[in-house]
């Protein structure tokens with residue numbers, strides 16, 4: 001256990017902004033990591049509404065915070081107020097991490113990178129191969145964008161044909177042109193198309209809310225779509241073992257929980273702010289041991 005550092009005039013501040021934020025695990029995870037590493041940082045949480053965002057971004061800069069996390073509903077709204085964006089944040093059109101560098105507010109998105117790092121930690125190598133992903137919302141977009149940037153060869157994205165479908169299709173077309181990844185959008189209602197996609201894939205990802213309450217008894221993959229050599233990953237981390245993951249594990253398929261994505265997106269953010277490696281195993285044990 002690290003010693004709890006006192007807050008002094010030297011303590012650097014990191015914050016989380018969004019609404020609601022009270023439930024967030026980020027303060028507990030980051031403050032414990034700062035203590036463990038002996039870093040003189042403190043992580044605080046502020047409930048911020050969209051109308052106040054511009055003045056909050058200016059205030060953060062004026063107060064000299066080291067950086068901050070951004071959560072819903074501000075992840076896309078913050079873009080015009082930042083000075084620079086990472087390539088991934090630019091392509092995703094969303095920011096979850098801001099670092100202050102030389103007086104500039106620089107936006108990053110670590111959700112997709114956290115997902116990809118967690119795959120690697122679990123021994124799943126999808127680079128140069130094909131994946132199928134259900135869900136093109138915040139988590140899904142971050143994942144398929146980072147996967148395309150990292151060199152996944154082919155990605156089939158399945159979503160409900162909702163009001164955003166055409167805009168998502170255009171965004172995915174732009175991503176294909178920029179990265180060279182063969183990435184396309186598909187209608188989730190077309191089960192034959194989903195079946196054919198999964199049959200040709202080495203990874204299936206659920207990036208929808210299916211699997212979390214009140215949809216904990218549901219699953220975006222039919223049991224008979226599982227095949228040898230298919231790894232299955234969920235973004236849902238509550239419950240930790242979703243119906244999808246339990247089904248995959250029962251059939252002997254590699255099953256990767258959303259908890260690792262949560263931990264690694266935090267670890268990558270912490271590295272951007274402090275240059276240090278977050279003790280991921282320690283944080284997992286401390287807060288998420290079963």
Ligand code: NAP
Pocket residue numbers: 111134135136137138139140159160161162164188207208209210212220235236237258259261262263265
């Ligand atoms: P979101 O932006 O609201 O996107 C949700 C996606 O799920 C949308 O594509 C939505 O389609 C789709 N969807 C909703 N109901 C569905 C259904 N019944 N069947 C199939 N698809 C459905 O939410 P999000 O922020 O991406 O979060 C998605 C999940 O990822 C949540 O469970 C969240 O907890 C998890 N997450 C995990 C992490 C992590 O670090 N592990 C990080 C972020 C999010 P429409 O566009 O038609 O609504």
